[in-house]
Amino acid sequence: MLKKLFILIFITASIGASGQGKFIAKNAYISFYSSTPLEDILGESNEAVTILNAETGEIGFQALMTTFHFKRALMEEHFNENYMESAKYPKARFNGKIEGFTKDMLNAPIANIKVTGLLNVHGVEKTITVPGTLGIENGKLVGTSKFEVTPEDYGIVIPAIVRDKIGKQMEVTVKANYLPFGQ
Amino acid sequence: MKIKYAIILGLLAILIGAGIGLKMFFKPHADINKLKTEFKVDASGLIGEFEQDENTATFKYSEKVLEISGKLVVKNKLSNGTDLLILEDEMQGISCQLDSSWSAANQETIEALETGSSITVKGICKGYLMEIKVSPAVVISK
Numbered sequence: 001m002l003k004k005l006f007i008l009i010f011i012t013a014s015i016g017a018s019g020q021g022k023f024i025a026k027n028a029y030i031s032f033y034s035s036t037p038l039e040d041i042l043g044e045s046n047e048a049v050t051i052l053n054a055e056t057g058e059i060g061f062q063a064l065m066t067t068f069h070f071k072r073a074l075m076e077e078h079f080n081e082n083y084m085e086s087a088k089y090p091k092a093r094f095n096g097k098i099e100g101f102t103k104d105m106l107n108a109p110i111a112n113i114k115v116t117g118l119l120n121v122h123g124v125e126k127t128i129t130v131p132g133t134l135g136i137e138n139g140k141l142v143g144t145s146k147f148e149v150t151p152e153d154y155g156i157v158i159p160a161i162v163r164d165k166i167g168k169q170m171e172v173t174v175k176a177n178y179l180p181f182g183q
Numbered sequence: 184m185k186i187k188y189a190i191i192l193g194l195l196a197i198l199i200g201a202g203i204g205l206k207m208f209f210k211p212h213a214d215i216n217k218l219k220t221e222f223k224v225d226a227s228g229l230i231g232e233f234e235q236d237e238n239t240a241t242f243k244y245s246e247k248v249l250e251i252s253g254k255l256v257v258k259n260k261l262s263n264g265t266d267l268l269i270l271e272d273e274m275q276g277i278s279c280q281l282d283s284s285w286s287a288a289n290q291e292t293i294e295a296l297e298t299g300s301s302i303t304v305k306g307i308c309k310g311y312l313m314e315i316k317v318s319p320a321v322v323i324s325k
Binding site for chain 2: 026027029046047048062063064066067072073074076087090091177181
């Protein structure tokens, strides 16, 4: 009996161990959106890298600012040179943790989550809490989030002449299709 | 008479100014095919440079036009339709997102690419995030 119990514990532990590890998405989507009277401004990147720790619920995101593409070349130029100063601050980072994380969240249908962590944009770091979703969609682990940021909070100076034309807040959309990694 | 000329001159200046402004506003994205290659590199050598000193390599290559030769290890399509080619190493190699208009016109070339073979891509180096990001890119030889 004891032996059986021991084997059972051993098997359970090894299953647990095989489920350990991380999830990664190397081509995660991030966009910035702002509505202006002249036309909408949308910058999109499909090159963000994100890692989700399956044990702790910690999530890390990194994006290279120069990978954001805009409809107009001029917008891209302004974004990188005037606003984000991409040569000086090439990456944006987020390191956070899913609130009330349990491993079941990684195998369950899409559900709402909240993530709190440090967002570093333009060399300025701030703690933010953002809403999102996490769960299985078409057999794959998918994470999404939509939240607003105020450029001024991150020391991004928008000249007065265009300040009124760009919305006070930028809407950020994130979507990542995760794959298991480092089992 | 002088006033008339001044008005015409003023209007002309406004028109030229507006023209330049509009041209700048509608300036198209650079065509990767027509950009001059700044560095011709070997994939593993480029990875080595980034692994050794990311800051120096980023400063040297970021936003530059590179021709990179290496082994194709992954050929994939992202959910938005973008063709993705990865050189040398699936996790920590060189990730090239192909230019959408080039891709659309060259689907046959992309389909003919075989993983394991050596190819050369031309694209803009964006920097390093676990892997080297190159976009937009085009395949120039296989």
